[in-house]
Amino acid sequence: ASTHTIAVLAGDGIGPEISAVATQVLREAGDAEGVRFNFEDSLIGGAATDATGTPLPDSTLEACKRSDAVLLAAIGGYKWDTYPREQRPERGLLALRKGLNAFANLRPATVLPQLADASSLKKEVVEGTDIMIVRELVGGIYFGQPRGTDTDSSGHKRAFNTMVYSEPEIERIAHVAFQLAQKRQRRLCSVDKANVLDVSQLWRDVVTHIGKQYPDVELSHMYVDNAAMQLLRNPREFDTMVTSNLFGDILSDEASMLTGSLGMLPSASISNDMPGIFEPVHGSAPDIAGQDIANPMAMVLSAAMMCRYGLDLPKVAQRLEVAVEAALEGGYRTADLMSPGMKQVRCSELGAILAEACHKSAIAP
Ligand code: NAD
Ligand code: IPM
Ligand code: MN
Numbered sequence: 001a002s003t004h005t006i007a008v009l010a011g012d013g014i015g016p017e018i019s020a021v022a023t024q025v026l027r028e029a030g031d032a033e034g035v036r037f038n039f040e041d042s043l044i045g046g047a048a049t050d051a052t053g054t055p056l057p058d059s060t061l062e063a064c065k066r067s068d069a070v071l072l073a074a075i076g077g078y079k080w081d082t083y084p085r086e087q088r089p090e091r092g093l094l095a096l097r098k099g100l101n102a103f104a105n106l107r108p109a110t111v112l113p114q115l116a117d118a119s120s121l122k123k124e125v126v127e128g129t130d131i132m133i134v135r136e137l138v139g140g141i142y143f144g145q146p147r148g149t150d151t152d153s154s155g156h157k158r159a160f161n162t163m164v165y166s167e168p169e170i171e172r173i174a175h176v177a178f179q180l181a182q183k184r185q186r187r188l189c190s191v192d193k194a195n196v197l198d199v200s201q202l203w204r205d206v207v208t209h210i211g212k213q214y215p216d217v218e219l220s221h222m223y224v225d226n227a228a229m230q231l232l233r234n235p236r237e238f239d240t241m242v243t244s245n246l247f248g249d250i251l252s253d254e255a256s257m258l259t260g261s262l263g264m265l266p267s268a269s270i271s272n273d274m275p276g277i278f279e280p281v282h283g284s285a286p287d288i289a290g291q292d293i294a295n296p297m298a299m300v301l302s303a304a305m306m307c308r309y310g311l312d313l314p315k316v317a318q319r320l321e322v323a324v325e326a327a328l329e330g331g332y333r334t335a336d337l338m339s340p341g342m343k344q345v346r347c348s349e350l351g352a353i354l355a356e357a358c359h360k361s362a363i364a365p
Contacts, residue, residue: 013284045075055092118260135248263295
C-alpha cells in the first residue's frame with residue numbers, strides 16, 4: 001500500500017469539526033483503495049497565536065514543506081480581529097500560501113444536480129453550471145508594497161495598499177489557466193479592471209500574449225463589475241475564469257451561491273515545486289462554530305482535490321466525490337442546505353454517512 005503524509009491544519013472555528021470529518025472519510029476511502037494516509041496535525045491561525053504567539057509557527061511551515069500535501073480547514077475568529085496584524089490568523093494563512101509558493105488557486109463552482117433547487121437563484125439559471133475560477137494567490141494587493149498607514153500633509157491619517165503584478169507573475173497563472181481550459185470546454189475568461197487600473201491593463205496584455213500559445217482556447221476579457229453581474233445573470237456562459245487575488249476572492253464567494261452554499265466550495269492552491277494546500281473556500285464560520293452543524297462537504301471535496309491534483313490518487317478522489325453525491329442523493333443535508341422533505345443531519349453525522357458511502361461506492365476499475 002502506498003503511504004502519503006498529510007499535514008493537517010485544523011485551525012479555528014468550525015475548522016476542527018470539518019477537519020475531523022475529512023480525515024475520517026479520507027481514511028475510509030484510502031482503505032478501500034489500499035492507500036494509507038499518515039496525518040500530522042500542526043497549529044495555524046488563532047489557535048497557533050494563542051499557543052505560540054504567531055499564527056504560522058516555523059514548525060508548522062516545516063511540517064508542511066516535508067509533507068506530500070497540506071489539508072487546511074479554516075482560520076479566523078472575532079477574538080483575534082483586534083490583535084496586531086502579524087498575530088492575526090489571516091496573516092498565518094497568507095504566510096503559508098507564500099511560504100509554499102502556492103500561486104495558483106483553483107476554485108471550481110459546480111452545481112450538482114441534487115442541489116439545483118438549493119440555490120437562492122432560479123433552478124433554470126443555475127443548473128448545469130460548471131465553472132473553474134483560477135485565482136492568483138500570492139501577489140496583487142494582498143502582498144504589494146508599500147502598504148501601511150501614515151499621515152498626509154494636512155495631518156489626516158491615511159491607509160494604503162498597492163496592487164502590483166509583474167509580467168512573470170501574470171504569465172505563470174495564465175499558463176495554468178489556459179492548460180486547465182484545454183482540459184475543459186476550451187473557453188477562458190480573464191477578469192480585470194483594465195478600464196481603470198494600470199495593473200489590470202498589464203494583466204490583460206500579458207494574458208492576451210500568452211493566449212497566442214493556446215490557439216485552441218477561446219480567450220475573452222471582462223471587467224470585474226460586469227463579471228460579477230454575468231455570474232448571476234447567466235453562469236453557464238462561463239467555463240474557466242482567471243483573475244487576480246482580490247477579484248478572485250470576491251467572485252468565488254459569489255459563485256458559491258450558485259451551488260447552494262458556501263459550504264460546498266472546495267479549492268486547491270498549487271505551486272510548481274512544493275506541496276499544494278487544499279482548503280475550502282469558506283472561512284471559520286465563527287457564528288456556527290462548536291455546534292456541530294457546519295457543512296463538511298467543501299472540506300471533503302477539498303480532500304478530493306488533494307487526492308486528484310496533489311497526490312495523483314484519482315480513485316480515492318472519485319470515492320470522496322461519489323460519497324458526497326450519494327449523501328445528497330439520499331436527502332441528507334446540513335442546516336445551510338436544508339429544505340422541506342430533506343433529512344437534516346449534524347456535521348459529525350454526515351461524516352459517518354460519507355465514511356460509509358466511501359466503501360459502498362462502486363468504482364469502475
Ligand atoms: P465565513 O466563510 O467563515 O462565513 C460566512 C457565512 O457562511 C457565515 O454565515 C457562516 O456560518 C457560513 N458558512 C461558512 N462555511 C460554512 C459551512 N461549512 N457550513 C455552513 N455554513 C458555513 O466568512 P466570514 O464570516 O466573513 O469570516 C469568518 C472568519 O473566517 C474571519 O476571521 C475570516 O478572516 C476567516 N476566513 C478564513 C478563510 C480561510 O481560512 N480560508 C476564508 C474566509 C474567511
Ligand atoms: C479565502 C479567505 C482569505 C483570502 C482570507 C482569510 C485571508 O477569504 O481564502 O478566500 O482572502 O484569501
Ligand atoms: Mn475569501
